[in-house]
Amino acid sequence: MSRAGARFGAVALPLSGVAAVVVVWEVASRLAANATLVPPPLTVWRAFAAMQGSDLPADIGASLLHLAIGYGLGVGAGLALALVAASSRALEAIVDPFVEFLRPISPIAWIPLAILLFGVGRAVPVFLIFYASMFPIFVATLDGIRRVDARLIHAARSLGASRRLVVTRVVLPAALPSVIAGARLSLGVAWMSLVAGEIVGGDAGIGWRILWYQEFFQMDRVMAAILIVGVLGLGADLLLRALQHLARRWNPAAAESAA
């Protein structure tokens, strides 16, 4: 393929995929012939445009705030726990079983208890996001630290590095790719928990707004909000993917250990 052809393919192919979905959607809405049951693409687009002038910015802002607080706390806690577990065998033996016990209990299962403890409101999605994002980064970080090449640690120690220096200059850089990969996994489950938490137990945010529009049977706006959830989630993942790419360039070890 020529260079122009390749560039054409890079833009045209994804566009054609999107176009195909829109066409199928349009056909489905005409077959259903009911703008509530299957709102046509154009109607949803208009709803999206109308939402931009009203609640949408505030809703997205609220969701991002939930995400920032919950994800920040969750990732921080997961990282801290992983470092604690890595620092001594005894602590690891204590922390690990607890994590393995809690991990299968999905954040979703916490929703009723969270509603009961915190009441319907912001705390529910924030708690769920916190809980959801803690485990993937914990597991990935601990695994990354455990898989640090022992010879690198030996090399640093025999070159005169103190324990602190071994941690900051060898263990952490070597584990960094795993940490970022874990952060990406965490973000994925955090996003799912955000939507679930806002829908079932929240009082603000884009997920909560989906249910709000449903109350008023504005299905075009419901569809628009659902699509916004997808686009925002995708955007967040792309952001972390870019970070992963950046880390890989700065730290060639990432390329090797990612393989």
Next chain:
Amino acid sequence: MTGGMTRPLSRRARVLLPLSVLLVVLASWEAAVQATRTQGLVPHPGGVLWSGAQLTANGVIFQAMSGSLARVLIGFLFGACVGIPLGLAVGAFGTLDRALRPVLDALRSIAPIAWIPMAILWLGVRGNAALFVVAYGAVFPFIVNSSQAVRQVDRRLLSAARALGAGRWVMLRSVLLPSALPMIFTGARIALAFAWASIIAAELAVGIKVAGHGRSVAGIGQLMVETLYVKRDVDALVFYMLVVGLVSFAIDAGLRRVQERLLPWKSH
């Protein structure tokens, strides 16, 4: 850290240490609740145990569970039927991959539960809405892993098979399938775990929608909503949570066993 001269703990210490910490935590938790007389407001180990015994004895938990598990299974199978062929096609044909990638990525990023209003509209509250959510959640792990499974088949194996005189059918059956299966199976494991989480979410959402209307749909999620809003039984709620966790643990452990048994050449 791994370096230095630390010795691994003995097997006995590895079991006794966390166990004793757990016992201390549970005992002080129980004591705190008893001391502050907040039973009924805050869950406590004794109450959870008691609720669990009751709910197991009268069979409520099994009824709800069988409803949820049936829906998970149907949704999971539906996800496999759509996700595996689509994933294989996307993995085999680069053009299709590039055309569908952004659409699939965006759809994947929509939390399954966000579809709840549309699903209720399309399929009604009586379980089928939840089924839609589950199938939606299960389909993407199948797509992702099947496409990756095709892409990572070692081209040298194909060349080797061709050089050894393999025809198309032999190639498909003896090289492509065994190479791709482990990864697809791993996708199935993720899909089932995801389906289980989605069913709880969907049943919760549906349950909250219909809780006020006196209708009940069998499923552990609805049961949790009922427990939350009607009975306000904290201890039962925690018991349900533990059951949900236990089921996902059992599902994953079981599938892992199956994977090791069926596909011994490579376990992911």
Next chain:
Amino acid sequence: MEKPLDELVRLQGVGMVYQSSRDGERVEALAGIDFSVRRGEFLTVVGPSGCGKSTLLSLIAGFAAPTSGSVLFEGRPVDGPDPARGVMFQEYALFPWRTVAGNVEFGPFARGVDAATRRARAQTLIDLVGLKGFERRYPHELSGGMRQRCALARMLANEPTLWLMDEPLAAVDLQTRIILQDELLRLWGDARAGAQRPTVMFVTHGIDEAVLLADRILVLGRRPGRIKEVLEVDLPRPRAALRGSAEVARLTAHLWELIRDEAAQAIAEETQ
């Protein structure tokens, strides 16, 4: 060996028992090792796989403590790694996120040498090992031979009294290995007769390499790892000229006689 050489390392009744993490089985890696490394000698260590060569090295490096006996360095017991005992690893063990210069500087950096001094020191060593122009490259951008040169420079940056080398040339191709052997001898001071040379303990699989480089060869047996024989190599230096000579060939053949049976046995057990 005209003047009496004092001992740099002393191993007294050293034994090492591992608890296998898999099945909890006790593995006796070393037993009853009594040996001294003389100051300034080039000692090579050979033996079939599983004889505990690498274990012996890591005991002296201080990465592990022996389960019995004692390891003394300059008369004091070893209680952990120390910059005076430099180590070069199999397959390099370079820090992949540091450049060549960053790797070479690590030792002085870890010991708190100021930036200007350590940079100058690193540059000198990089030039010495023939990596000039590659200072800003990352390890994954280098060939195997260049990585090993970098690892050597990194070790030398601390000016260690003892060079502990664990099969450092095992991962490079044959031609590169010959070149690196010559380079190593040059850096050690092969040509400077009677000069103050560093002490080297060099573990290797290659018995021809063991003969060519060494003043003495420590031959280990297996199950458990123990000293089988110590061979003096009374060949003149510089050695590079002797490569392929009859004397080296004769000693190599003798060495092979010593370990052949156990090597075959080791292979048979591995394939079980």
